[in-house]
Amino acid sequence: MTLKPFLLAALASLGLSQAASAHxxxxxxxxxxxxxxxxxxLKLIFWHPFENxxxxxxxxxxxxYAVHRGEKIDLMDTLAPMTFTGATNAGAAFNGSVPVKRSGDYVLVVVPAPYYEASEDIFIQQIAKSYLNxxxxxxxxxxxxxxxxxIVPLNKPTNVIAGSTFTGRVLAEGAPVPGIEVEVEYxxxxPDMETDTATAPTTAPSPGGTLVAVTDENGQFTFGIPKAGFWGFAALGSGPETDFEGKDLSQDAVIWIRAWDME
Structure with missing residues (x-):
């Protein structure tokens, strides 16, 4: 499944791949x-963390919500609005928490309300997952x-080794999505957990613009992880919904993984 042709054309004409990159x-x-x-x-923030x-x-x-041993744990009542401050501005965000009791994985999922990008006159909805263990x-x-x-991880997302690779599979309504651009973010x-502000960046984005991979015929992509830390992957327009309130919608799949240096 791919973006409808009219939406692809519209996003291209708006320069979405550059203007909305790193959202x-x-x-x-x-x-x-x-x-x-x-x-x-934990914190829910819609941000550009690579360059602050x-x-x-x-x-x-x-x-x-979180999923643990197949059980869904609603986390909406843990959310509290806050203001997160980056290097250039502040924005509305949320503090929350997840109860971690038993051993195993906790898959965190947020389905945000579509965000209106006024400069491009489009909506963006990034359905995101991250993982605790x-x-x-x-x-x-x-x-x-x-x-x-x-994005379904094909490597354990909580302990990827820096210098190795990460592979993910992009799905829409359970089916693989070939030929989709996947933006890569570090x-x-x-975010400082106490002050709701951003720390100084530890590295700068690479020259040449946003890092991008493209899914193959099975909806899979692979990226070499060069550095320890948190890496994010956003499959742009991978979702089936392409309009919201009469405007174009980019419905994206996002996954976050944690990479570690070998001791």
Missing amino acids: FQLIFTPDTLIERPGDVP GHVMDMAEPLEF RNAIPTDWMAPQGLTTE IAAQ
Whole structure:
């Protein structure tokens, strides 16, 4: 499944691949490998974390939940509005938490309300996933979550080794999506969990613009992970919905992984 031809043309004419590049929906917590049971704090931010760029205002998400051992845990009541401040501006975002008790994977999912990008006169909806794990026991990370569109990891997303590769499979309504551009992002500026501000970037974006991979006929892409830290992948326009409130909609699938240096 691919974007409808008229939407592809519209996005191209608007220069979406440049203007909207590096818009990334974050589900962020600095700790992804959880040692002790308890509530793990996290933040939902719509931002440009590679260059500590513009912060977009988030409306209240349509859904926010975790999946653990196949069980869905609603997290909407943990959300509290906050203002997140980056290098250039501040925007509406949310603090939240997830109860991590038993061993295994916790797949975090946010379905945000579509965001109106006024400069391009389009809506963007980035359906995002990230992952926590307790006690190194795999339970859920490899399973699709039945989302409208999503990226299913083919490597364990909580402990990718820097210098290796990450492969994901882009799905829309459960079917692979070939020929989709997947933008790659690095969290060079991390959200400070106490102050709701961005730290200084630890590295700069690479020359030549946004890093991009393209899915093959099976909807798969592979990217070499050059550095430890948090890496995000956004499959642009991978979802089946292409309009919202009478305007073009880019419905994107986002996944976040954690890479580590070998000791």
